[in-house]
Amino acid sequence: IQLTQSPSSLSASVGDRVTITCRASQGISSYLAWYQQKPGKAPKLLIYAASTLQSGVPSRFSGSGSGTDFTLTISSLQPEDFATYYCQQLNSYPRTFGQGTKVEIK
Amino acid sequence: EVQLVESGGGLVQPGGSLRLSCAASGFTFSSYSMNWVRQAPGKGLEWVSYISSSSSTIYYADSVKGRFTISRDNAKNSLYLQMNSLRDEDTAVYHCARNVGSYGFDYWGQGTLVTVSS
Numbered sequence: 001i002q003l004t005q006s007p008s009s010l011s012a013s014v015g016d017r018v019t020i021t022c023r024a025s026q027g028i029s030s031y032l033a034w035y036q037q038k039p040g041k042a043p044k045l046l047i048y049a050a051s052t053l054q055s056g057v058p059s060r061f062s063g064s065g066s067g068t069d070f071t072l073t074i075s076s077l078q079p080e081d082f083a084t085y086y087c088q089q090l091n092s093y094p095r096t097f098g099q100g101t102k103v104e105i106k
Numbered sequence: 107e108v109q110l111v112e113s114g115g116g117l118v119q120p121g122g123s124l125r126l127s128c129a130a131s132g133f134t135f136s137s138y139s140m141n142w143v144r145q146a147p148g149k150g151l152e153w154v155s156y157i158s159s160s161s162s163t164i165y166y167a168d169s170v171k172g173r174f175t176i177s178r179d180n181a182k183n184s185l186y187l188q189m190n191s192l193r194d195e196d197t198a199v200y201h202c203a204r205n206v207g208s209y210g211f212d213y214w215g216q217g218t219l220v221t222v223s224s
Contacts, residue, residue, distance in 0.1 A: 033210035035151075042201055042214035043143075043151065049209055086151055090208040093165040095141070095153040 001025055001089050005098035011106040018074040020101045022087035027067045031091040034063055034072045037100075038083045046085075047072065077103070108132040108213045110202050115218030122192050122222070128185035128202030128215055136180035139163075139205040142187050144198035145217070152198070155187065156205065170196075192222045 002025040012018050022032065030050040035043040045054045047063035050070055060075045074081055082105055087098040114126040128140070142154040155176040156165040164176055175188040185202050199219050203211035 031208050035210075037151075042216055043211075044214075045210050045212050048206070052209075054210075054212065088151075088153075088210065090210060093156065094167050095156070097151040097153065100150045 001028060001092060001096055003087055003089055003096055003098040005085075005087060005101050007101060008099065009102040009104060011104050012077050013106045014077055014079055016077045016106075018077050018081075018103060020072045020085055020087075020103075022065075022070040022072070022098050024068045024070070024089055028089045028091035030066045031089060032063075032065070032070050033088045033090060034061075035086045035088065036081075036083045037086065043086065074103075108204070110204065110213055110215035112200060112202055112215045112218035115200065115220045117221045117223065118192055119224050120193060120222055123188070123190045124192065124220060126187040126189065126200055126218060126220070128187075130183045130185065130202075130204075133204075133213075135178075135183040140178065140185045141203045141205055141211060142176060142185075142200055143203050143211070143214075144196075144200045144220075146195070146198040149198075154200070157185070189220070192220075194222050196220060197222045 004023045006021045032050045034047040037043040051063045062073045064071050084100045084102045109131045111129045139158045141156050157176045173191045177186045199217035201217040202215045204213040206212045
């Protein structure tokens with residue numbers, strides 16, 4: 001299963017609403033997770049089961065979608081949110097990740 | 107506190123071998139399935155391999171099948187990745203990650219760098 005994220009990168013300002021899309025090449029129900037990765041750090045699980053917030057993750061992060069189309073939304077971008085975001089499908093093996101979306105400061 | 111600490115990375119020539127280890131602490135290691143995920147320099151995440159809690163189920167990415175072997179020792183709270191016939195394209199930081207069913211990978215190690223070069 002291939003995952004295609006869009007955009008590959010974006011520039012945004014603090015306080016902006018940011019939306020990242022992940023499209024699967026075939027239906028994966030709600031078996032999708034989102035991760036945040038900062039340079040030199042391990043990825044951090046943000047959302048699982050497409051829309052469930054991982055414990056400790058700020059409520060400005062939200063996820064939606066099912067089947068083949070999914071969205072990660074950051075409602076009000078904060079300075080610590082500038083990072084690269086990846087989606088991952090957990091419907092079948094091999095597990096696959098999207099190519100990543102880099103969120104940069106405008 | 108859950109901790110995953112990888113070791114064993116380094117510089118190896120093409121065709122060579124390396125064994126990575128991941129030491130787990132802060133949770134009941136034997137109750138969780140585990141994964142290896144790698145990231146080539148400047149590139150995205152690539153899932154490498156999965157092992158169930160009892161080692162009864164194992165999966166590999168096509169890119170490493172037949173060359174890499176995942177294993178675990180629940181008595182030692184350790185996960186391993188034996189890498190043989192290494193290629194330039196295996197150069198990456200290798201992370202171990204705890205699996206939470208079909209919900210994702212909730213804890214990751216910081217990774218160990220494997221460089222394949224002559």
